[in-house]
Amino acid sequence: MSAEYVDSYYSRTVNRDRPRQRLEGDVEADVCIVGGGMAGLATALGLAERGLKPVVLEAHRLGWGASGRNGGFVSPGFSLGEQSLVAKVGIEDARTLYRLSEEAHSLIRSRIDRYGIDCGPIQDGVVIASWFDNADAVRREVDFMRETFGTRHEFWPREKVRELYLTDRYHDAVFSPGSFHFHSLNFTLGIADAAEAAGAVLYEGSPVVGHRLDGDPKIVRTDRGTVRADHAVFCCSGYIGATHRRLALATLPVATYVMVTEPLGNRLADAIRAPYAVADDRFAQDYYRPLPDGRILWGGRVTAFRDPPAKLAEVMRRDLLKVYPQLDGVSVDAAWDGLMGYARHKMPQIGQYQPGLWYCMGFGGRGMCATTMGGELVASAIAEGDERYRLFEPFGLRFAGGPLAPAAAQIAYWWYQARDAMRR
Numbered sequence: 068m069s070a071e072y073v074d075s076y077y078s079r080t081v082n083r084d085r086p087r088q089r090l091e092g093d094v095e096a097d098v099c100i101v102g103g104g105m106a107g108l109a110t111a112l113g114l115a116e117r118g119l120k121p122v123v124l125e126a127h128r129l130g131w132g133a134s135g136r137n138g139g140f141v142s143p144g145f146s147l148g149e150q151s152l153v154a155k156v157g158i159e160d161a162r163t164l165y166r167l168s169e170e171a172h173s174l175i176r177s178r179i180d181r182y183g184i185d186c187g188p189i190q191d192g193v194v195i196a197s198w199f200d201n202a203d204a205v206r207r208e209v210d211f212m213r214e215t216f217g218t219r220h221e222f223w224p225r226e227k228v229r230e231l232y233l234t235d236r237y238h239d240a241v242f243s244p245g246s247f248h249f250h251s252l253n254f255t256l257g258i259a260d261a262a263e264a265a266g267a268v269l270y271e272g273s274p275v276v277g278h279r280l281d282g283d284p285k286i287v288r289t290d291r292g293t294v295r296a297d298h299a300v301f302c303c304s305g306y307i308g309a310t311h312r313r314l315a316l317a318t319l320p321v322a323t324y325v326m327v328t329e330p331l332g333n334r335l336a337d338a339i340r341a342p343y344a345v346a347d348d349r350f351a352q353d354y355y356r357p358l359p360d361g362r363i364l365w366g367g368r369v370t371a372f373r374d375p376p377a378k379l380a381e382v383m384r385r386d387l388l389k390v391y392p393q394l395d396g397v398s399v400d401a402a403w404d405g406l407m408g409y410a411r412h413k414m415p416q417i418g419q420y421q422p423g424l425w426y427c428m429g430f431g432g433r434g435m436c437a438t439t440m441g442g443e444l445v446a447s448a449i450a451e452g453d454e455r456y457r458l459f460e461p462f463g464l465r466f467a468g469g470p471l472a473p474a475a476a477q478i479a480y481w482w483y484q485a486r487d488a489m490r491r
């Protein structure tokens with residue numbers, strides 16, 4: 068395990084931890100990408116595949132942020148949710164946007180094959196289990212997804228749900244057979260290797276501390292060096308800090324938490340009898356998946372304040388026991404937090420702020436697929452003049468609330484949590 072990644076299931080099981088050099092001195096590139104998470108690396112791979120030379124500057128390790136410590140669910144769509152997307156942009160544009168995310172979903176599968184990325188086992192199937200006793204609402208959601216977006220979503224009646232998930236918390240469910248789950252850090256590092264093999268240059272331990280972005284070339288400074296490039300792309304998400312003031316003001320960093328249990332052996336079947344990833348349909352949802360060695364990787368809770376709750380492992384263990392009390396006594400092997408970058412409108416922010424200055428961020432809690440989409444859109448815009456990134460213009464850099472935003476977001480979260488409790 069690398070000491071520089073947070074201690075997580077992913078860093079403990081990373082299959083190829085190959086540190087990259089720091090940037091020392093001055094280099095030139097076609098494109099300078101700030102941030103080595105999935106958004107930055109997908110952009111780098113997309114550019115390198117198109118024959119350009121990108122340089123990636125990552126402050127810590129590649130995949131150190133949300134991309135290397137998340138739930139591992141890979142589903143098309145966006146944090147905003149599909150019903151709200153249709154309400155916001157109308158059915159035709161919503162279909163186009165959803166299709167872009169589906170193409171990214173297929174691209175992830177084909178890149179895993181093409182570049183031989185070892186991020187498995189890759190398990191198909193994601194279940195959204197309903198916390199509420201309202202089968203009609205679940206059926207309507209399935210019909211909406213099938214009719215509007217042509218998906219293969221299935222309705223699962225509660226008898227089937229309770230056969231596979233031994234809890235009385237859940238009622239009916241939506242099953243998405245095409246979504247899957249995988250080892251997100253190994254995937255992210257596999258994309259990094261592929262980008263490098265195609266000509267990208269990747270630097271770790273190279274925090275961007277300043278820039279001059281008005282003229283040509285763009286100049287991006289780290290603590291020890293400088294990149295001069297025709298374009299700069301900012302992919303810093305919830306970790307943006309003071310990297311770029313305007314982009315930071317459009318970002319609300321939101322923390323969420325994950326833990327992994329000890330291997331459960333036969334006890335896993337006392338609770339979970341299917342290999343799929345599961346989330347429930349509350350605003351403050353739990354999300355989890357069984358791992359190949361019989362552990363449960365369990366995530367949930369969000370907070371706009373950055374400190375992880377004290378005794379995180381115990382807090383998360385209690386969340387698990389609320390759903391599966393029969394697992395009492397199970398211990399937690401690791402627990403960690405991560406920051407998601409949200410825009411106020413909950414859609415990705417993908418665009419060009421001024422000539423040659425791009426942003427690709429704001430993927431929220433549904434970023435594994437959408438970052439690949441964002442990377443492709445920015446890469447094809449820079450390399451080929453593709454204008455599809457403009458589909459995201461309705462979701463621009465809206466002010467996320469500045470210093471008051473975390474408190475407002477936290478209050479909203481508590482309100483939705485209370486509303487879910489009342490609904491049940």
Ligand SMILES: Cc1cc2nc3c(=O)[nH]c(=O)nc-3n(C[C@H](O)[C@H](O)[C@H](O)COP(=O)(O)OP(=O)(O)OC[C@H]3O[C@@H](n4cnc5c(N)ncnc54)[C@H](O)[C@@H]3O)c2cc1C
Nearest residue numbers: 102104105106126132133134137138140275304405434435
């Ligand atoms: C705990 C957790 C669980 C999640 N579960 C899922 C899930 O199951 N499925 C799903 O689809 N999505 C999930 N998400 C969301 C998903 O992980 C993110 O949307 C996605 O990884 C965002 O990728 P990114 O590249 O934009 O950001 P990140 O992966 O956070 O990368 C940003 C990078 O920018 C770097 N950076 C910032 N500032 C600078 C600077 N000045 N100089 C250099 N580098 C800098 C950071 O060090 C960081 O590595 C989850 C997120 C979290 C936190």
